[in-house]
Amino acid sequence: MRKLLNAIVMVFGAGVLAAVVLLALAWWKTGRDLARTYSVADLPLSIRRDPGTLLQGAHIYATRGCVDCHGGDGGGKLVFDAGPVIRVVGPNITPAGVAKGMSADQLAAVIRHGVKPDGHPLVFMPSGDFQALGDADTAALVAYVQAMRPVSHDPGKTRIRPLGYVLYLFGRFPLIPAARIDHAPRARTAPEPAPTPAYGRYLAQACTGCHGPGLAGQHVPGTPPSFPTAQDLTPGNLAAWTQDDFRRALRTGKRPDGSTIDPFMPWRNFAQMNDVEIAALWAYLRSLPAFPPHSAR
Numbered sequence: 082m083r084k085l086l087n088a089i090v091m092v093f094g095a096g097v098l099a100a101v102v103l104l105a106l107a108w109w110k111t112g113r114d115l116a117r118t119y120s121v122a123d124l125p126l127s128i129r130r131d132p133g134t135l136l137q138g139a140h141i142y143a144t145r146g147c148v149d150c151h152g153g154d155g156g157g158k159l160v161f162d163a164g165p166v167i168r169v170v171g172p173n174i175t176p177a178g179v180a181k182g183m184s185a186d187q188l189a190a191v192i193r194h195g196v197k198p199d200g201h202p203l204v205f206m207p208s209g210d211f212q213a214l215g216d217a218d219t220a221a222l223v224a225y226v227q228a229m230r231p232v233s234h235d236p237g238k239t240r241i242r243p244l245g246y247v248l249y250l251f252g253r254f255p256l257i258p259a260a261r262i263d264h265a266p267r268a269r270t271a272p273e274p275a276p277t278p279a280y281g282r283y284l285a286q287a288c289t290g291c292h293g294p295g296l297a298g299q300h301v302p303g304t305p306p307s308f309p310t311a312q313d314l315t316p317g318n319l320a321a322w323t324q325d326d327f328r329r330a331l332r333t334g335k336r337p338d339g340s341t342i343d344p345f346m347p348w349r350n351f352a353q354m355n356d357v358e359i360a361a362l363w364a365y366l367r368s369l370p371a372f373p374p375h376s377a378r
């Protein structure tokens with residue numbers, strides 16, 4: 082009896098020890114990767130602050146996802162709390178918040194490179210989705226952010242939790258987008274706004290963070306298992322949809338069968354896209370190779 086008890090204590094102890102070592106290793110690796118610095122040397126943007134440019138910036142802010150995580154007034158908000166994995170909070174980016182004192186080019190480096198003014202990388206913000214944002218669009222977006230009314234609101238901080246560190250250690254949680262972005266300086270020119278696959282591809286970058294790099298669908302990284310999976314957007318899944326169905330889905334959150342798309346899919350913001358943008362997205366989605374259904378993979 083005594084021997085059995087000893088054995089149980091030993092096995093239990095070894096398990097606890099292994100868990101502690103794993104956690105320490107995961108915590109160390111994340112800390113090390115966050116302590117790296119990156120240098121961004123894009124050419125300075127030419128910033129204009131005329132009403133037309135600010136309107137364009139507001140449109141980009143509303144339709145590319147910024148509003149989802151930083152709020153309509155830029156004051157920041159809790160994006161989601163995935164319990165043991167991560168708590169994601171979009172900070173206050175008005176001139177009274179974390180962006181206080183940042184130059185236009187520093188803001189652009191945050192957005193397109195995921196790199197803060199001190200060279201350290203952001204943790205969660207999906208800068209990979211914005212890395213190819215054109216110079217003129219970026220300049221307009223930055224001018225808009227800098228022109229926001231200062232809001233004194235502190236939404237708190239993003240925190241990686243223990244399981245988040247462990248998932249990151251095993252390459253199962255794509256934190257630190259700066260580590261996967263090409264930081265070589267280059268000019269970025271957006272395609273002509275027209276209902277073409279090229280312009281749609283440019284806009285669809287805002288969809289890849291959730292729907293996956295090839296838009297073939299995935300469970301959105303870091304979100305709790307109870308969150309809906311972002312579906313395959315290739316003709317593999319949307320074969321029966323028409324462009325009208327797609328426009329209605331983005332504008333009203335309704336699928337062709339009348340069911341409602343979960344509001345975690347930010348269709349309320351995409352609803353503000355204009356007809357050319359929606360047509361371009363559709364042309365691009367239609368041009369993608371059909372992905373086999375999840376069940377057949």
Ligand code: HEC
Binds near residue numbers: 188203204211226
């Ligand atoms: C999915 C959520 C999400 C989206 C979309 C998003 N952000 Fe963020 N953003 C964050 C989080 C979280 C942080 C801070 C924590 C981190 O990731 O390091 C942040 C940080 C920032 C910062 C401050 C960086 C610093 O130095 O502290 C700025 C400025 C910013 N975002 C602007 C934008 C703009 C502009 C857009 C749209 C192009 C955008 N964000 C889209 C989540 C998001």
Ligand code: HEC
Binds near residue numbers: 313330341342
């Ligand atoms: C913040 C994450 C997120 C972003 C960004 C996002 N989606 Fe989604 N999307 C989802 C989720 C999650 C679902 C599944 C919702 C549900 O099951 O009710 C979804 C569902 C959809 C659907 C319905 C598909 C179906 O089979 O019913 C369409 C269409 C769609 N998204 C298009 C887009 C497009 C186009 C973009 C970019 C402009 C985009 N999404 C960006 C998360 C996102």
